[in-house]
Amino acid sequence: MTTSGDTSFPSRLTKIDELTRGDHTFLEAGDECLFFGDYSARKGFSHSATNQLILNFKKPVRFRGTASWRYKALAINAAANAFTQNLGAALSQLTLVPVPPSKLKTDPEYDDRVMDMLRAIRAPAGVIPDVRELIRQTHPMAAAHESANRPPPGEWENVYAIDETLVQNEPTWIGIVDDLLVTGCRFRAMSNVLKRRFPAARITGLFLARRVPEAIDFSEFFTDLDQ
Amino acid sequence: MQLELISQDFAQRAVSPFLELGAYESLWDEQSASFKSIADLFSKQEGAVPSDFVERSRASSYANDVHARLKDAGIRSYGVRVHGAGDYPERLRVADHPIELLYFQGWWELVNSPRSVAVVGTRKPSAEGLARTRRLVKSLLQDDFTIVSGLAAGVDTAAHTAAIELGGRTIAVLGTPLSKSYPASNAKLQKEIAEHHLLISQVPVKRYSNQRNPTSNNFFFPERNITMSALTDATIIVEAGETSGTLVQARHALKQGRKVFILESNFRNPELKWPHTFEERGAIRVADYDDIRRHLVPVTTH
Numbered sequence: 223m224t225t226s227g228d229t230s231f232p233s234r235l236t237k238i239d240e241l242t243r244g245d246h247t248f249l250e251a252g253d254e255c256l257f258f259g260d261y262s263a264r265k266g267f268s269h270s271a272t273n274q275l276i277l278n279f280k281k282p283v284r285f286r287g288t289a290s291w292r293y294k295a296l297a298i299n300a301a302a303n304a305f306t307q308n309l310g311a312a313l314s315q316l317t318l319v320p321v322p323p324s325k326l327k328t329d330p331e332y333d334d335r336v337m338d339m340l341r342a343i344r345a346p347a348g349v350i351p352d353v354r355e356l357i358r359q360t361h362p363m364a365a366a367h368e369s370a371n372r373p374p375p376g377e378w379e380n381v382y383a384i385d386e387t388l389v390q391n392e393p394t395w396i397g398i399v400d401d402l403l404v405t406g407c408r409f410r411a412m413s414n415v416l417k418r419r420f421p422a423a424r425i426t427g428l429f430l431a432r433r434v435p436e437a438i439d440f441s442e443f444f445t446d447l448d449q
Numbered sequence: 450m451q452l453e454l455i456s457q458d459f460a461q462r463a464v465s466p467f468l469e470l471g472a473y474e475s476l477w478d479e480q481s482a483s484f485k486s487i488a489d490l491f492s493k494q495e496g497a498v499p500s501d502f503v504e505r506s507r508a509s510s511y512a513n514d515v516h517a518r519l520k521d522a523g524i525r526s527y528g529v530r531v532h533g534a535g536d537y538p539e540r541l542r543v544a545d546h547p548i549e550l551l552y553f554q555g556w557w558e559l560v561n562s563p564r565s566v567a568v569v570g571t572r573k574p575s576a577e578g579l580a581r582t583r584r585l586v587k588s589l590l591q592d593d594f595t596i597v598s599g600l601a602a603g604v605d606t607a608a609h610t611a612a613i614e615l616g617g618r619t620i621a622v623l624g625t626p627l628s629k630s631y632p633a634s635n636a637k638l639q640k641e642i643a644e645h646h647l648l649i650s651q652v653p654v655k656r657y658s659n660q661r662n663p664t665s666n667n668f669f670f671p672e673r674n675i676t677m678s679a680l681t682d683a684t685i686i687v688e689a690g691e692t693s694g695t696l697v698q699a700r701h702a703l704k705q706g707r708k709v710f711i712l713e714s715n716f717r718n719p720e721l722k723w724p725h726t727f728e729e730r731g732a733i734r735v736a737d738y739d740d741i742r743r744h745l746v747p748v749t750t751h
Binding site: 232234235236237239240241242254256258259260262263264267268269270271272273308309310312426435436 | 464
């Protein structure tokens with residue numbers, strides 16, 4: 223599932239820079255954020271490997287048991303492979319921290335896909351990837367795509383808390399990992415919370431894709447699939 | 450020259466499209482730079498990106514300059530694709546001198562249209578040629594093709610316009626930088642395509658505007674035809690003269706393994722030799738849309 227037509231899911235990371243930073247409202251000039259591809263689906267048109275990977279990766283839990291569900295596992299594996307290839311030796315320094323799912327564990331729609339992907343990352347010999355759910359979400363928030371008024375980073379900061387049971391080895395370089403960079407709201411909130419607790423740590427945002435402004439919300443695809 | 454790579458971590462090695470466009474523009478600003486000289490440079494170093502050949506400070510300075518020029522020209526939003534990173538279209542690699550970087554505005558995903566054809570031809574078509582273009586586009590749209598052309602006067606303009614008016618999708622591959630329109634009368638159409646469809650340009654902004662002699666930029670036009678043929682499944686020539694730039698596209702399309710269709714009417718013009726020459730080389734003579742359809746649309750069995 224890494225190819226679609228003649229395209230393949232990008233194998234090299236790209237930086238958010240002067241060309242793209244303005245597309246992600248809450249990112250600041252000093253933020254280091256990396257991604258593989260552009261999520262650019264519009265008007266029911268979604269053919270690139272990046273678009274397909276994101277749609278499969280984000281496939282809601284309610285599709286479990288349907289024929290299309292296996293594509294989600296394939297997308298998770300493809301994403302893990304892409305990170306494995308790129309992070310390489312840096313895995314000995316990095317602490318990978320997933321952005322928590324927008325639903326709490328008790329919610330039937332709870333989707334642990336980012337953590338599943340992180341668990342599938344392979345490190346070079348002698349290195350054990352340091353994957354830690356350092357940030358816990360204490361209260362539920364509506365998923366970004368389900369809310370007409372997206373909550374600002376401050377509201378996310380209020381529901382994010384450091385899991386103090388996981389901080390024995392102080393992280394020096396934190397990779398905040400999420401599937402899709404949209405406004406950068408949750409990255410901002412995560413980054414702020416982590417910086418307060420670990421002021422000396424370098425922070426890098428790691429995303430499968432960034433959403434270009436004109437792209438439609440992926441949830442529209444799933445609405446179609448429901449019919 | 451491989452600069453600074455050894456000591457960099459993965460995040461520093463990640464591609465910055467902004468820096469790459471600056472490096473690309475800098476490579477183009479060297480004397481005698483051409484698509485060939487740049488492709489030759491890259492062919493010697495697999496996996497290279499433009500910034501591997503240009504000092505960072507120089508690339509940054511070019512990037513800032515070009516960015517300012519594009520903003521001054523009223524371009525609020527644009528992107529670049531870099532070979533080796535992001536969503537660069539691999540199908541462009543079939544060209545003789547594949548482009549390492551391109552600029553775009555609009556709906557990028559159209560590049561990945563499951564069906565796409567280039568509809569091209571003369572800048573001075575006959576009234577019948579224009580009518581044929583429109584009919585052809587209408588038929589192609591019914592089979593869900595994305596219509597690709599070069600935004601030149603004549604057949605190109607008619608193809609884009611018909612696609613838009615009939616509710617289809619269209620891609621324009623420019624022979625100018627995003628900041629210029631040629632002909633100037635197509636500025637409005639170019640804007641429309643940039644906003645609602647897709648505009649692509651491989652033309653370096655700074656090199657183009659620094660040329661004192663206006664004709665020295667003319668070579669960019671046939672070069673974009675080579676990109677257009679690589680980008681599409683097939684090229685359809687509606688009407689063309691013996692010396693038309695369209696024939697560059699026909700030649701390269703065949704070389705790239707793409708289909709070329711020539712409308713029958715061209716064969717009926719006794720003054721034209723090219724239709725016969727290209728037919729001998731593998732182009733397909735077509736009397737009507739069904740002839741094209743037979744080659745491009747798979748037969749489905751229900």
